[in-house]
Amino acid sequence: xxxxxxxxxxxxxxxxxxxxxxxxxxxxxxxxxxxxxxxxxxxxxxxxxxxxxxxxxxxxxxxxxxxxxxxxxxxxxxxxxxxxxxxxxxxxxxxxxxxxxxxxxxxxxxxxxxxxxxxxxxxxxxxxxxxxxxxxxxxxxxxxxxxxxxxxxxxxxxxxxxxxxxxxxxxxxxxxxxxxxxxxxxxxxxxxxxxxxxxxxxxxxxxxxxxxxxxxxxxxxxxxxxxxxxxxxxxxxxxxxxxxxxxxxxxxxxxxxxxxxxxxxxxxxxxxx
Amino acid sequence: xxxxxxxxxxxxxxxxxxxxxxxxxxxxxxxxxxxxxxxxxxxxxxxxxxxxxxxxxxxxxxxxxxxxxxxxxxxxxxxxxxxxxxxxxxxxxxxxxxxxxxxxxxxxxxxxxxxxxxxxxxxxxxxxxxxxxxxxxxxxxxxxxxxxxxxxxxxxxxxxxxxxxxxxxxxxxxxxxxxxxxxxxxxxxxxxxxxxxxxxxxxxxxxxxxxxxxxxxxxxxxxxxxxxxxxxxxxxxxxxxxxxxxxxxxxxxxxxxxxxxxxxxxxxxxxxxxxxxxxxxxxxxxxxxxxxxxxxxxxxxxxxxxxxxxxxxxxxxxxxxxxxxxxxxxxxxxxxxxxxxxxxxxxxxxxxxxxxxxxxxxxxxxxxxxxxxxxxxxxxxxxxxxxxxxxxxxxxxxxxxxxxxxxxxxxxxxxxxxxxxxxxxxxxxxxxxxxxxxxxxxxxxxxxxxxxxxxxxxxxxxxxxxxxxxxxxxxxxx
Ligand SMILES: Cc1cc2nc3c(=O)[nH]c(=O)nc-3n(C[C@H](O)[C@H](O)[C@H](O)COP(=O)(O)OP(=O)(O)OC[C@H]3O[C@@H](n4cnc5c(N)ncnc54)[C@H](O)[C@@H]3O)c2cc1C
Ligand SMILES: Cc1cc2nc3c(=O)[nH]c(=O)nc-3n(C[C@H](O)[C@H](O)[C@H](O)COP(=O)(O)OP(=O)(O)OC[C@H]3O[C@@H](n4cnc5c(N)ncnc54)[C@H](O)[C@@H]3O)c2cc1C
Ligand code: SF4
Ligand code: SF4
Ligand code: FES
Numbered sequence: 001x002x003x004x005x006x007x008x009x010x011x012x013x014x015x016x017x018x019x020x021x022x023x024x025x026x027x028x029x030x031x032x033x034x035x036x037x038x039x040x041x042x043x044x045x046x047x048x049x050x051x052x053x054x055x056x057x058x059x060x061x062x063x064x065x066x067x068x069x070x071x072x073x074x075x076x077x078x079x080x081x082x083x084x085x086x087x088x089x090x091x092x093x094x095x096x097x098x099x100x101x102x103x104x105x106x107x108x109x110x111x112x113x114x115x116x117x118x119x120x121x122x123x124x125x126x127x128x129x130x131x132x133x134x135x136x137x138x139x140x141x142x143x144x145x146x147x148x149x150x151x152x153x154x155x156x157x158x159x160x161x162x163x164x165x166x167x168x169x170x171x172x173x174x175x176x177x178x179x180x181x182x183x184x185x186x187x188x189x190x191x192x193x194x195x196x197x198x199x200x201x202x203x204x205x206x207x208x209x210x211x212x213x214x215x216x217x218x219x220x221x222x223x224x225x226x227x228x229x230x231x232x233x234x235x236x237x238x239x240x241x242x243x244x245x246x247x248x249x250x251x252x253x254x255x256x257x258x259x260x261x262x263x264x265x266x267x268x269x270x271x272x273x
Numbered sequence: 274x275x276x277x278x279x280x281x282x283x284x285x286x287x288x289x290x291x292x293x294x295x296x297x298x299x300x301x302x303x304x305x306x307x308x309x310x311x312x313x314x315x316x317x318x319x320x321x322x323x324x325x326x327x328x329x330x331x332x333x334x335x336x337x338x339x340x341x342x343x344x345x346x347x348x349x350x351x352x353x354x355x356x357x358x359x360x361x362x363x364x365x366x367x368x369x370x371x372x373x374x375x376x377x378x379x380x381x382x383x384x385x386x387x388x389x390x391x392x393x394x395x396x397x398x399x400x401x402x403x404x405x406x407x408x409x410x411x412x413x414x415x416x417x418x419x420x421x422x423x424x425x426x427x428x429x430x431x432x433x434x435x436x437x438x439x440x441x442x443x444x445x446x447x448x449x450x451x452x453x454x455x456x457x458x459x460x461x462x463x464x465x466x467x468x469x470x471x472x473x474x475x476x477x478x479x480x481x482x483x484x485x486x487x488x489x490x491x492x493x494x495x496x497x498x499x500x501x502x503x504x505x506x507x508x509x510x511x512x513x514x515x516x517x518x519x520x521x522x523x524x525x526x527x528x529x530x531x532x533x534x535x536x537x538x539x540x541x542x543x544x545x546x547x548x549x550x551x552x553x554x555x556x557x558x559x560x561x562x563x564x565x566x567x568x569x570x571x572x573x574x575x576x577x578x579x580x581x582x583x584x585x586x587x588x589x590x591x592x593x594x595x596x597x598x599x600x601x602x603x604x605x606x607x608x609x610x611x612x613x614x615x616x617x618x619x620x621x622x623x624x625x626x627x628x629x630x631x632x633x634x635x636x637x638x639x640x641x642x643x644x645x646x647x648x649x650x651x652x653x654x655x656x657x658x659x660x661x662x663x664x665x666x667x668x669x670x671x672x673x674x675x676x677x678x679x680x681x682x683x684x685x686x687x688x689x690x691x692x693x694x695x696x697x698x699x700x701x702x703x704x705x706x707x708x709x710x711x712x713x714x715x716x717x718x719x720x721x722x723x724x725x726x727x728x729x730x731x732x733x734x735x736x737x738x739x740x741x742x743x744x745x746x747x748x749x750x751x
Pocket of ligand 5: 213
């Protein structure tokens with residue numbers, strides 16, 4: 001267990017990807033020859049500079065090893081942009097709900113909804129004030145930012161669904177977009193369901209290739225098996241089978257722990273603790 | 274082990290049996306990833322080559338999708354001119370080290386061998402492999418002569434056997450070729466699908482090295498349709514070939530398919546082969562090492578999955594197939610190898626649901642089948658035997674019931690003509706699609722087929738592309 005999640009921000013030179021990428025898409029990276037392929041959402045896209053940004057939370061071996069990277073280091077493979085872009089249209093009032101690293105991919109999505117002429121409110125949740133990320137950036141591109149913390153150290157004391165419920169009760173939302181841990185996306189979807197407000201979630205099952213070849217990323221949506229890497233990652237939150245997603249995310253927990261422990265042994269000091 | 278040839282009688286020249294090829298012992302090989310079939314020595318190869326009747330009108334050649342001059346190369350092997358033999362093969366077949374190992378010979382060249390009518394056919398595959406391995410062992414794999422640069426540029430999408438062959442033939446004709454591959458390593462199914470114990474990856478790597486030396490550029494991690502579209506490629510290149518394979522795995526749509534412990538064969542094999550999960554944690558990608566594993570399907574893919582599961586430590590591994598053994602599409606040699614290694618075969622058995630507990634696979638429920646009347650393919654249609662349901666206790670289920678066309682190219686190239694099943698519609702002889710300058714071949718056109726047929730398609734397309742680039746043919750879409 002990582003008590004204080006380390007979150008690292010990277011700007012990666014990848015001009016071809018930056019030229020094509022759209023908000024809501026992701027890349028798959030590999031950092032060394034023996035490395036795993038891991039998916040990461042685009043936290044920003046700058047076609048002019050030819051860069052993409054990644055916001056990575058250290059949760060295991062690959063992400064922790066990546067946290068030791070510094071300026072000028074190379075990422076061995078960057079493959080993308082993958083997945084379908086978030087469907088951006090003018091709907092009126094959009095509530096973007098983010099938790100954990102999910103706040104990062106919401107940033108380009110917020111910009112795009114705003115550019116389409118929507119009124120954009122971001123609801124950002126964290127356990128406490130020092131774990132809140134990206135608040136400044138979001139304020140710069142949203143009409144309003146609501147913050148919730150579990151301990152009340154910043155913004156509203158409570159969780160994101162509390163803030164969302166208030167907005168929904170005020171009939172101030174035409175579309176909800178939620179990105180974060182599955183449990184958060186699940187409760188956001190449950191919250192918006194009775195209000196009949198469309199809710200898009202960005203699913204993060206375990207992936208390998210990201211091109212539709214392996215089927216490892218399959219999720220159950222509306223009773224149908226879909227591949228998150230090619231059909232998603234965005235889906236209708238009211239139709240997602242959350243139990244399937246959460247149980248499939250845990251398939252390798254024991255293996256992952258083992259590989260992380262071994263890596264920490266080899267890199268004591270460098271790893272987050 | 275190293276078999277001495279049967280006690281052949283002197284009178285007819287006919288030697289009824291193949292010279293057996295040495296193999297790793299089943300009990301040893303089932304726990305390692307080293308190659309199973311060890312290949313002929315020079316003596317064995319010359320002896321086997323002697324069996325060939327050197328037919329004037331060799332029927333065997335008709336069974337080879339690329340028309341390898343079989344008696345001609347076998348004669349050179351017989352006479353000990355191994356380098357000459359490989360040169361003859363390579364006129365027609367770019368990847369003999371691969372084909373000699375994985376071609377379903379009993380359905381192709383060896384099926385039509387004259388000797389095979391009454392006796393065992395000549396072991397054409399093993400001889401081909403021998404000649405190819407000989408060339409590699411000499412470390413002087415010669416670069417083919419490359420024509421002077423034409424100034425024309427061709428983009429190849431996908432680095433499977435169809436793409437590699439197309440690239441090779443075009444480069445030889447002096448065109449500038451760039452291969453775009455979605456994954457981080459080249460080779461397609463040869464790399465991520467077919468396991469090390471059947472096709473060592475160093476063989477694939479050596480072939481790719483050769484293409485690089487010929488000046489072919491490889492761009493990895495380039496998912497066409499996402500990073501660059503076909504339409505953008507065709508603006509920058511003079512022609513383009515799509516060889517993206519039939520990658521999308523089918524599931525059966527039965528209850529329990531999303532339980533943890535259920536894999537598509539593609540995922541299982543990709544983790545094991547491409548990502549080297551059998552070396553976890555030295556390699557980062559994990560894989561579930563099931564103690565009891567059931568693989569659903571009867572093709573090469575199913576055999577590869579079940580034998581990989583054994584090598585990852587399964588105590589019990591079964592093939593569950595709804596027809597009978599005679600109908601299994603897998604290479605006979607692989608079925609035989611799987612049996613020797615202790616794989617159980619549940620024939621005429623169809624899975625009906627996967628039973629789970631706490632999200633994990635516990636058992637596979639199946640029903641016995643019997644053969645009913647023939648279907649449109651002429652095969653007997655299996656029908657369930659009522660009340661015959663039973664359970665196989667397992668912790669991993671691998672689904673190997675075929676693949677369909679990957680959607681990425683068609684989603685991003687709206688005006689590309691497709692077949693009813695979603696494959697790319699292309700002319701069989703030229704690979705031409707309905708878009709000018711865009712050609713296609715291999716599994717993305719035919720659906721899952723074989724390595725050699727994909728290579729054949731790549732070769733035909735290369736020829737057509739060459740004509741197209743030389744202006745010998747006006748681009749008239751198929
Ligand atoms: C579409 C998508 C977008 C994502 N975007 C981000 C992002 O922007 N920032 C971020 O920090 N994380 C993101 N993730 C999650 C990230 O991929 C995992 O945290 C990472 O793979 C963990 O690798 P590890 O080796 O450090 O940890 P491990 O110890 O290997 O795994 C920790 C947990 O991460 C998940 N995970 C492991 N391997 C994979 C994999 N190959 N694919 C997906 N999940 C995996 C599992 O649930 C696992 O239990 C995203 C995932 C998906 C599918
Ligand atoms: C496990 C397994 C075992 C097999 N065993 C045998 C055997 O024993 N004998 C035999 O003859 N045949 C066998 N086959 C079948 C044979 O491998 C295939 O028919 C053959 O590889 C098809 O070649 P291809 O060039 O059409 O495509 P593939 O080999 O599938 O290669 C396609 C390549 O294109 C890439 N690609 C896909 N989409 C894109 C995109 N949008 N952009 C860029 N790149 C892309 C893929 O990543 C892949 O590398 C087997 C297949 C499998 C899966
Ligand atoms: S390429 Fe395949 S079919 Fe052709 S001769 Fe060789 S083994 Fe036989
Ligand atoms: S048909 Fe058989 S015996 Fe005749 S040339 Fe071919 S391999 Fe030799
Ligand atoms: S990650 Fe392999 S199909 Fe989606």
